Amino acid sequence: MSNVLTGTPDFNWEEYANGQNISGLTHEELEQSYNGTLNKVSSREVVIGTVIGINKREVIVDINYKQDAIIPISEFRYNPELKVGDQVEVYIENLEDKKGQLNLSHKKARASRSWELVNEAMENQTVVRGYIKCRTKGGMIVDVFGIEAFLPGSQIDVKPIRDYDAYVGQTEDFKIVKINQEFRNVVVSHKALIEAELEEQKKKIISTLEKGQVLEGTVKNITSYGVFIDLGGVDGLIHITDLSWGRVSEPSEIVSLDQKINVVILDFDDEKKRIALGLKQLTPHPWDAIDPNLKVGDIVKGKVVVMADYGAFIEIAPGVEGLIHVSEMSWNQHLRSAQDFMKVGDEVEAVILTLDREERKMSLGIKQLKEDPWTNIEEKYPVGSKHNAKVRNFTNFGIFVEIEEGVDGLIHISDLSWTKKIKHPSEFTQIGETIDVQVLEIDKENRRLSLGHKQLEENPWDVFETVFTVGSIHEGVITELIDKGAVVSLPYSVEGFATPKHLVKEDGTQAQANEKLEFKVIEFNKEGKRIILSHSRIFEDVAKEEEKAEKKAAAAARKVKKTVEETPAIQNQAASTTLGDIDALAALKSKLEGGE
Numbered sequence: 001m002s003n004v005l006t007g008t009p010d011f012n013w014e015e016y017a018n019g020q021n022i023s024g025l026t027h028e029e030l031e032q033s034y035n036g037t038l039n040k041v042s043s044r045e046v047v048i049g050t051v052i053g054i055n056k057r058e059v060i061v062d063i064n065y066k067q068d069a070i071i072p073i074s075e076f077r078y079n080p081e082l083k084v085g086d087q088v089e090v091y092i093e094n095l096e097d098k099k100g101q102l103n104l105s106h107k108k109a110r111a112s113r114s115w116e117l118v119n120e121a122m123e124n125q126t127v128v129r130g131y132i133k134c135r136t137k138g139g140m141i142v143d144v145f146g147i148e149a150f151l152p153g154s155q156i157d158v159k160p161i162r163d164y165d166a167y168v169g170q171t172e173d174f175k176i177v178k179i180n181q182e183f184r185n186v187v188v189s190h191k192a193l194i195e196a197e198l199e200e201q202k203k204k205i206i207s208t209l210e211k212g213q214v215l216e217g218t219v220k221n222i223t224s225y226g227v228f229i230d231l232g233g234v235d236g237l238i239h240i241t242d243l244s245w246g247r248v249s250e251p252s253e254i255v256s257l258d259q260k261i262n263v264v265i266l267d268f269d270d271e272k273k274r275i276a277l278g279l280k281q282l283t284p285h286p287w288d289a290i291d292p293n294l295k296v297g298d299i300v301k302g303k304v305v306v307m308a309d310y311g312a313f314i315e316i317a318p319g320v321e322g323l324i325h326v327s328e329m330s331w332n333q334h335l336r337s338a339q340d341f342m343k344v345g346d347e348v349e350a351v352i353l354t355l356d357r358e359e360r361k362m363s364l365g366i367k368q369l370k371e372d373p374w375t376n377i378e379e380k381y382p383v384g385s386k387h388n389a390k391v392r393n394f395t396n397f398g399i400f401v402e403i404e405e406g407v408d409g410l411i412h413i414s415d416l417s418w419t420k421k422i423k424h425p426s427e428f429t430q431i432g433e434t435i436d437v438q439v440l441e442i443d444k445e446n447r448r449l450s451l452g453h454k455q456l457e458e459n460p461w462d463v464f465e466t467v468f469t470v471g472s473i474h475e476g477v478i479t480e481l482i483d484k485g486a487v488v489s490l491p492y493s494v495e496g497f498a499t500p501k502h503l504v505k506e507d508g509t510q511a512q513a514n515e516k517l518e519f520k521v522i523e524f525n526k527e528g529k530r531i532i533l534s535h536s537r538i539f540e541d542v543a544k545e546e547e548k549a550e551k552k553a554a555a556a557a558r559k560v561k562k563t564v565e566e567t568p569a570i571q572n573q574a575a576s577t578t579l580g581d582i583d584a585l586a587a588l589k590s591k592l593e594g595g596e
Contacts, residue, residue, distance in 0.1 A: 041065060041092055046109045049090045051082065061090055061104055069104035076106060078131035078143055080171050089113070107146055114145035118186055122176045130174045130188060132167050140167060142174065142188055149176075155189035158198060159230070160221050162257075201233030209268055209275070214282070219259045227251050229263055229277055236275035238263060245280045245319025247305045254279070286319030287360045296352050300364070304346045309337050314350060314364055321362070324350055328365035331373055331406025341366075373406045374447050381407065381439050381449065386456060389437050391429055399425045401435060401451065409449030411437060418454045418461065418529070419494045421487070461526050464494055468521050468531055473538060476519045478503075478511055486511070488519060488533055495531075496521075502534035511535060 041047055041063065052068065053060035059071045059082070071090070076082045091108035110117075121128050130142040130149065140151040151174070153161060161167075178187035217229035217236065226239045243254045255261060263277040294300075302314035302322070311325040329341045342348060350364035373380070381387065381403065389401035389409065398412045416428050429435055441450035468474065468490070476488040476496065485499040498519065503511040511517055520541070523532035 041095070043092050043095055045092050046089055046112055047092065048087055049104065051084050051086045051088060054082065054084060059106075061088065061106075063090060063092075063102075063104070065095070065102060067102050069102040071104055071106050078129055078171055111146035114147045115184065117145045118147060118176060118179065122179050125175070127173045127175060127193065128188075129171060131171050132169065134168055135164050140164065144174065144176070144186065144188060147184075147186055149174075149186035149188045151188050151190065155187075155191045158191055158194050198233045205231060205234045206268065206275075209265055211265055211267060213265045214262055215265065216260060217263055217277075219255050219257055219261065222251050222255065222257060224251075227255055229261070231275070234275065236263065236265070236268075236277040238277045238279050242266065242276075242278040242280055245283070245286050246315060247313075247321075280319075285360075286317055287357065290317065290320055290357070294352070294355065296355055298352050299349055299369070300352060301347065301349050302364075304342050304344050304348060307338055307342070307344055309339075312338050312342055314348060316362075322350070322352070322364040323362070324348075324364045324366060328353065328363070328367055331367050331370070332402070332408075367406075373404060374444060377407070377442060377444055381442070383439050383442060386436065386438050388434055389451070391431050391433050391435055394425045394431065396424065399429065399435070401437065403437075403449070407449070408447070409437065409439075409451040411435070411451045411453055415440070415452035415454055418457065418459060419492075421495060460492065460494070461529055464492065464531075465524065465526050467492070468494070468496075468524055470521050470524055473518050473520050475516065476533065477516050478513050481513050486513075490519075490531070490533075496533040497530070498533040498535065502536050504536045506539045 047063050049061040049063040049069075051059055052062045054073070057073055059073050059076055060068050061071055062068050069090070076088075082088075088106055089109040090104040090106050091112060092103075093105055093108070094103040097103055117128075120126070128144055130144040130151075132151070133141045133143050133148070135141075136150070139153045140156065142149045142151045153164065155177070156164075156167060172190050173193055174188040174190050175192045176186060177189045177192060179185070215231055217231045219227055220230040220235060221228040224240075226237050227243065229236045229238060238251075240248055240251055243251055248254060261279065262282060263279055264281045265275060266278045266281070267276040268274065300316045300322075302316035304312050305315045305321065306313040309326070311323050311328075313321045313323055315321050324338075326336060326338045326341075329338065330336070348366060349369065350366050351368040352362060353365050353368070354361070354363040356362070387403050389403045391399055392402050392408070393400040396413075398410050399416075400408060400410055402408050411425075413422055413425060416422050416425070420428075422428055435453060436456055437451040437453055438455045439449055440452045440455065443450070474490055476490045478486045479489045479495075480487040485497055486503055488496045488498055490496050496519065500510070502522075505511060505517075517535045518538055519533035519535050520537045521531060522534050522537060523530070525531075
């Protein structure tokens, strides 16, 4: 309370000190006169007060009542700019408590009108002050007019927030963007206020932009595809490919957050307000600084920066790369991946194969650092020479082998064995194993050798020709039955073949697999390495011989009989034949049969 006593020249201080009534007024009259100078207020009422004092803990407020009230300063934390003389709303909790003190509350005064004020601010789109109390899931809690409003994380600022805790305890201006009347939820935004200001700034900045213009900006955000730069109210993007002339795997390798850098404007869109920026364009292109004496055939050193199945990109200088195609990594003709030869980070030497300065392209090779093994192939691997090779791959018709890196050859399936009928090379060897070979033919143009394995041994068919003669009989085992007949294993590890009709046994049954029988050779083909056999022919030929002998004997008997009948002397003599004559006749018959 503020009272001013006006001095009276003839005031009787002695009577006043003795308690006498010096004003001529009664006590009741004096009290009424005094109360007339004060506001007429009552408890549970909101009134306007004046701040008359502030310290670290309290605010003293005068509502023109008998006494002033003390309010905790924490109730004014939403307004850190509060000063003496400011008008504030207060709620009268008690005009006089047990201690005779006036109790006021600024917080309750705000709360009593908070919902009304919030709705007015939303309707009029006015800016409100709020105190950020704490963090919550997805954003912050803000005290606005005593109401706890929600501030989404995306609405705090136009730039990404890296430290939410730094905003706790701050007082900011906000715009109320959403109210749920049913649940009395309030959503506020600080970003909306900034965006309105930035929009005007953007229009001014974009209106002055020109392609090729160099500006200073601040790194606002770093992503996997590029860097966003704040140009002072408007953002631009430096794509990862425009950060450096060299390869960039992560933009953070080139710039860091909040770093101030110069950038050049590459392009912009007036409608979408997108600005494309460049950093590498501020420095000369490395291809322009490349050694003018560099030429095809020169050897260069570089670092592997990118790998692909088809090749590797080698950086011989920052921003200057050449491609080593996988076909230029080895003289080997096998299809292989570039990862089999090198990896990212390797330091390599290579030969320049092509160089196009205008297109800024270069192709390299590393196999050229070694001598081509086919240069003197006839001297190194002459026809008839014997070598050891590694099995690389199978086909239905043979085996591909490698004698040395870049020197491949084919062993045809027919050149694997003199005696065995091999259906697939996997029956003979395995991929990765070694095999002895002999060079049969050289195809230098197609870089291919024709090789053989069986040629390392003498041709056993020269010997078989004398052993398995047509008509000879040999013991064999049926190793396999197929539709067309049976494969028969013969002595000396040679195989023969018998058709089904030649597998019928003497009792009429058919021979079975793994059965051991005698077979007669009915055909021998040295060139085709083929022996045709028959089991049936053995007993069939015996039967034919017996039948032939019987027919021969019968014919002889008929001839004798005919001779006897046609001879007259014999017929006459027969009429007087004696026992001795009969014996003589029998002797004559035997003689004739012997002559026959």
